[in-house]
Amino acid sequence: MLTDHAKLLRFFAEMKKVTGRKKLQKMIFILQACGVPFQEKYQFHIYGPYSEELTLRMEELCNLGFIHEEKEEKSNYAQYIYEITDEGIDFLYQIQPDMPDFANKAKLLQQESSRFLELTATMLFFRDLTKQEVEKKVHDVKPKQNYSATEMDRAWSLIESISHHQLPDNKQMH
């Protein structure tokens, strides 16, 4: 009962503060792809994997007073900052969702920029392809981002360090 909401609250309880909707979207996707049982369904959108279900659930958590959302006006866009509230912590305590410990993985992701997480999430979205195919696909679907080989290598390293499973041979880092 509302377990999926509680799982997200657990994420915010670990993170304390998450800055940016795009970052939040990509962090949850990457963790899910690495085996953390978040249930939100993702589709590929113009800026990479995106979950409407996650957006709606966040709106619910904010409306319920479990998450505090703060809007910051930037030069040409608005940025949102999310923090769990005391009521959110109380609710989480009542539900106690069954989840593995993912705090270290999430904290690794939190340090990264949303641009880099967009790249990592996009690469993971195509994880059934070979390494070469993934990199070509990233350039095809994100020509404007102009990701460098160094960024891709770093993304592969990050994926390897947070994955439960070893990557296929053709995706091992050298």
Add this chain to the structure above:
Amino acid sequence: MTYKNEKLNEVKVFKDPVHRYVHVRDRVIWDLIATPEFQRLRRIKQLGTSNMTFHGAEHSRFNHSLGVYEIVRRIINKFQDKPHWNNAERLLCLCAALLHDLGHGPFSHSFEKVFKLDHEQFTQKIILGDTSVNQILEKVEPGFSQKVADVIGKTYADQLVVSLISSQIDADRMDYLQRDAYYTGVSYGHFDMERILRVMRPIDDQVVIKSTGMHAVEDYIMSRYQMYWQVYFHPVTRSAEVVLSKIFQRAKYLYENDYLFKLEPTHFISFFNEQPSLDEYLKLDEAIVFYYFQLWQEENDDILRDLCERFMNRRLFQYVDFNPNQQMQQVMKLTKLFHEVGINPDYYLVVDSSSDLPYDFYRPGEEEERLPIHLQMPNKELKELSRHSDIVEAISGKKRTDHKLYFPEDFLNELPQSDKVKEIKEILYGQGEVEYVD
């Protein structure tokens, strides 16, 4: 003439109540419509359980798929002479439009949730797998099926092509809003599509709207908003979805616990094991699901029998509004009390939230989440719709969410009226007025 460019001797038309006629001239499109995989969509309702609320809503995914194809065909006709449009992508767009919902199964929403499936993955598998659809697409040119799959999956390099099928103002939404309004009989899904098609402009990798067409787009956004709350998220339809999900959940549970069904549920077994093959997936349509529901009304398991009887005879759950922040402890208490009076709360006490039915409201594109609708101003500058339209700004700023608690009131009334039953009723009725599903 190559198969790719082959035309029928004359334009074939399908009579359609929404677009009047659906026109087909390309041999490829004609052949795709005739495949078993596409014909299967006749046996999948577009709106799942909405016909429990709006009895006219019996239209199928077949109708909708033809409708999306027709809208894209009309858009392309208007784009032909416009800069930025590459007419070499025409057939690809038409095929993607026609096939975009090919992987939908019966009652997709509840079914996918319980059996952990994704119809979009099955759309990809049908297009790329060993199917008649794949054979036709590969006959167009080797690799063409992958291009169609990429457009539908939104991972095709030319995002302008993708945006015709999937964007904030796309052929998919323009068809289902009008079609669902028509078949449900409601008055709020209508907007001036012809006007919108006239003011659409291809610019680089997106379709923008000439600013003079803003009011037609406002109507379309209002239609999305109203159809969501009035039709797609109707509480009675949600009640039917709750009962349906619980049937699938119970049947799966029984299978996993070696229950002996009176007739082995052959068509469901791979779904219970969460590993259906493409062939097994394609065999399951609504007729098959209803066949089992009919049988399961005679089963020995009380819960499965009762839930199927409820669904088949539209004896749905009642509901009260519920605030998880203030009332979660009461729900915990209710769960305990339900157990104590012999009603299994796993099946008969259900919280349903607005996020359980994801539906994309229009949102301005903060932080590059998704590409918003852009208006092209007279000086060619692009402006995000809600920054220019007070109506759209008002709707997109309003974040309405909702939670309901569903339960079978008839069960409670049939029980001996003990203190525990009285306490259950006090808690439930203390949540607010009980809403009756009739």
